[in-house]
Amino acid sequence: MRKTCPVTRVVMKxxxxxxxxxxxxxxxxxxxCAALILFMLGLGLAMVEWVEDQGQRFDLYQLHKSLGALVFLLMALRAAWRLLARAPVLPESMPRHERVLSKTVHVALYGLIFAMLVTGYVMISASPLPLPIQLPGGGHVPNLVAPDFELSERMKALHHRIAFVLIGLVLLHVAAAFKHWLWDRDGVLQSMLPGRG
Ligand code: HEM
Ligand code: HEM
Incomplete structure (x- = not known):
């Protein structure tokens, strides 16, 4: 049976x-997750590339690592929820290649975010400097592997490269969302906003 979106009047499949x-x-x-990941990207670049004061830089590194634990928690919840939930119907007007591209970008976003979490965690665990991830309340996350300078440096290089691929994909994702809103006017952006139906 055909269904029309009450907000946009677009026929939904x-x-x-x-x-x-x-x-x-x-x-x-x-x-x-979107707000936290955008913040983590900005914070990561600021602490590595722009902040020169050593004390400030140290505090930002600690904040980045602790927020990483929060991103992990939210992303684990999100991935588990996503496996059980049904995605909303897409507009019938959306061509097949766009559906495939959008699905591919979404899966890649999940993959890259988890890759950032894993490379960050292994980088810190393998670092010869004993500075584990601090948690609120004074606890810390146990290290995953024994100190290994080379492994830590390899993870750092990967973390850096993946960050730039992630930035590119987020830009593409946001541009696509705005294209749906302003050009196609098909209700895809509204599907991620509060409302009835
Ligand atoms: C989705 C989560 C994360 C995002 C988006 C993110 C993003 C970034 C970015 C953009 C940089 C700067 C890269 C550069 O210019 O070299 C960075 C660096 C860094 N990140 Fe993350 N990060 C995440 C998770 C983590 C986690 C979980 C940890 C560790 C627990 C971590 C530890 C670090 C460290 C130590 C650096 C500095 C590396 C260096 O000294 O060059 N990150 N991160
Ligand atoms: C202005 C910023 C953003 C807008 C307007 C936006 C909009 C949307 C919309 C409308 C969808 C649903 C698409 C559909 O049902 O086909 C979506 C899905 C998604 N977004 Fe965003 N988004 C934004 C930022 C981000 C950021 C920063 C991330 C993470 C890096 C992100 C990750 C995702 C993922 C992974 C999905 C797939 C959902 C799923 O199938 O589980 N988004 N976004």
Whole structure:
């Protein structure tokens, strides 16, 4: 049965029982992860490339590592939730190649975020400097591997490269969301915003 989106009047593909919006949980997980990851990208670049004061730099490194633990928690929740949840129906007007591209970019975003988390964690664990990831309340995350300078440097180089691929993909993702909003006007951007239906 054909269903029309009450917000945009666009014909939606799929059965009448499927929503055309992400649920409140889906939206919360998307926006909290998106905000944190954008912040982590800015913080990472600032602490490595721009901040010169050594004390300030140290504090920013510690903050970056601790926030990494929070990103891990939220992303693990998000991935588990995503395996169980159904995505909203996409507009019928969306061509097949765009659906495939959008799915590919989404999967790649998940993959790159987890790759950033793993390379960051191994880099810190293998570092000869004993500075583990601090948690609120005074605890810390145990190291994953024994100190190994070469491994730590390899992970650092990977973390750096993956960060730039991630930035490129986020730009593509945001540009696509705005294209759907301003050009296609097909309700895809609205599917990630609160509303009825
Ligand atoms: C999605 C999560 C993460 C993002 C988006 C992110 C992003 C970044 C970025 C953009 C840089 C600067 C790269 C450069 O210019 O060389 C950086 C550096 C760094 N990140 Fe992350 N990071 C994440 C997770 C983590 C985690 C979990 C840890 C460790 C627990 C970590 C530890 C570090 C460290 C130590 C550096 C500095 C490396 C250096 O001295 O060159 N990051 N991160
Ligand atoms: C202005 C910023 C952003 C906008 C407007 C936006 C918009 C959207 C929209 C509308 C969707 C749903 C697409 C669909 O159902 O086909 C989506 C999905 C997604 N977004 Fe974003 N997004 C933004 C930032 C980000 C950032 C920074 C990240 C992470 C790096 C991100 C990661 C994802 C992922 C992984 C999905 C796939 C959801 C899934 O299938 O589980 N987004 N985004």
């Amino acid at each position: 799929g059965t009448a029982s499927r929503s055309h919006r992400w649920s409140a949980t889906g939206q919360f997980l998307h926006w909290s």
